[in-house]
Amino acid sequence: MELESLASIAGLIGEPARIKMLWAMMDGKAYTATELSIVAGVSPQSASMHLGKMVSADLLKVSNQGRHRYFSYAREEVAYAIEALSNLTPVQKQVTIPVHKDVPFEYCRTCYDHIAGRAGVLINDRLLALEYLTEKNQRYEMTAKGEVFFKDFGIDTDKLFKLKRPFARPCLDWSERRPHLAGSLAMVFLKKMIAEDWMRKIHDSRTLSITSKGQSSIYDLLGVKI
Amino acid sequence: MELESLASIAGLIGEPARIKMLWAMMDGKAYTATELSIVAGVSPQSASMHLGKMVSADLLKVSNQGRHRYFSYAREEVAYAIEALSNLTPVQKQVTIPVHKDVPFEYCRTCYDHIAGRAGVLINDRLLALEYLTEKNQRYEMTAKGEVFFKDFGIDTDKLFKLKRPFARPCLDWSERRPHLAGSLAMVFLKKMIAEDWMRKIHDSRTLSITSKGQSSIYDLLGVKI
DNA sequence: CACACATTTCATTTCAGAATGAAGTATGTG
DNA sequence: CACATACTTCATTCTGAAATGAAATGTGTG
Numbered sequence: 001m002e003l004e005s006l007a008s009i010a011g012l013i014g015e016p017a018r019i020k021m022l023w024a025m026m027d028g029k030a031y032t033a034t035e036l037s038i039v040a041g042v043s044p045q046s047a048s049m050h051l052g053k054m055v056s057a058d059l060l061k062v063s064n065q066g067r068h069r070y071f072s073y074a075r076e077e078v079a080y081a082i083e084a085l086s087n088l089t090p091v092q093k094q095v096t097i098p099v100h101k102d103v104p105f106e107y108c109r110t111c112y113d114h115i116a117g118r119a120g121v122l123i124n125d126r127l128l129a130l131e132y133l134t135e136k137n138q139r140y141e142m143t144a145k146g147e148v149f150f151k152d153f154g155i156d157t158d159k160l161f162k163l164k165r166p167f168a169r170p171c172l173d174w175s176e177r178r179p180h181l182a183g184s185l186a187m188v189f190l191k192k193m194i195a196e197d198w199m200r201k202i203h204d205s206r207t208l209s210i211t212s213k214g215q216s217s218i219y220d221l222l223g224v225k226i
Numbered sequence: 227m228e229l230e231s232l233a234s235i236a237g238l239i240g241e242p243a244r245i246k247m248l249w250a251m252m253d254g255k256a257y258t259a260t261e262l263s264i265v266a267g268v269s270p271q272s273a274s275m276h277l278g279k280m281v282s283a284d285l286l287k288v289s290n291q292g293r294h295r296y297f298s299y300a301r302e303e304v305a306y307a308i309e310a311l312s313n314l315t316p317v318q319k320q321v322t323i324p325v326h327k328d329v330p331f332e333y334c335r336t337c338y339d340h341i342a343g344r345a346g347v348l349i350n351d352r353l354l355a356l357e358y359l360t361e362k363n364q365r366y367e368m369t370a371k372g373e374v375f376f377k378d379f380g381i382d383t384d385k386l387f388k389l390k391r392p393f394a395r396p397c398l399d400w401s402e403r404r405p406h407l408a409g410s411l412a413m414v415f416l417k418k419m420i421a422e423d424w425m426r427k428i429h430d431s432r433t434l435s436i437t438s439k440g441q442s443s444i445y446d447l448l449g450v451k452i
Numbered sequence: 453c454a455c456a457c458a459t460t461t462c463a464t465t466t467c468a469g470a471a472t473g474a475a476g477t478a479t480g481t482g
Numbered sequence: 483c484a485c486a487t488a489c490t491t492c493a494t495t496c497t498g499a500a501a502t503g504a505a506a507t508g509t510g511t512g
Binding site: 454459467468478481482 | 483490497499500501503504
Binding site: 068218 | 469478
């Protein structure tokens, strides 16, 4: 039954040692069992057992390289799930312990269907700074200025209001710890950028590459260098 | 530390009974502890314990309605996370979420002095989606957009603020298990609809009938077919 | 007011599964 | 080939958390 398989996957992820290992892999790199055992604070035997289970469940894949075995996500969906879970974490004050400064994820990537990563955060910042959007209890509202701006950019905002999903809202970026833009507006924003060849989706990855045309156009549009 | 809080959230979700309850709520409706205990296949005591933990972790919110307590997602991120997890499930055929088709009450009826039933829920949904109202701790606030909207519709909202009773708030609909609009705004909203002959009260009944004029007018007004 | 029903709380039991120590397999190195 | 390293497997122990029965709390109903 479907429900049982959901329960077993969730149970697999919901174990302290395992989620810690999964989290460590969020940078897209592959790690050995020993490295992951240290991250999770368990013995190598334990780590091996945990990793074995996750490989069986097709959450992780392993690639043998001599006497080393490197573990990494088996599929992109795993990263989405971990990211979604990390968004449930209580939003705390920025304690900014510079421990996790060594987590270099893609500068620009997608989160569901919109732009995330440092680039996503920068764009979000500019849209607010230029007062095209204003925040109002966890939602973004479009200003009069914004209406003109998005129209000029070629986005039909009227259509977006008809949709069920929120028009625009902040979404905490897990790597930047600051919000990027989400909602239907963010979705068409990315679509438009791809259509204009300002950005390109990298096949089989959540990475977005920014074209040089995109760089200059975004600078013209928002006054920010990406 | 941040990692620990991720682990605790993941652990919370990764428990068979809990994920089953969370999955059941994916339809956006609110359920009682007893109903959820059946879904999860555990005793009511167990369900209560599990639900309590999820409420403490701010995954769920509870709204008291007489001797019933209805549980639903505390925030939209929870739905995202469950969805992301369900995408990890081994490829399956489409699952249809059980719908409560077995509660045939009037489609449109009054609850005290405002519109309830499926029609009431739909109207409520649209008012929020169109951002005429925004929720803020169990109360609805009117947005700038909303001010224009209600004024155009012929409702003097200033007068309503003077009243003792809440201006607008969500009220959990017992048949739909989702909120409809309540408060003084809801009261005059219904009054106006009756005055315009968009709806008629059925004598000696709480049923409301919608006129064809009402159907088209409401579609024009809110973009929803009732 | 008595009673039924929904839900929670508490004290206790139970058990799945994580951790561990020891041993086994595989690969690389001097 | 002996030995170190990386990792897994197995058998066993141990524990945190879920389940349960009993009882309390709260809220409608006849």
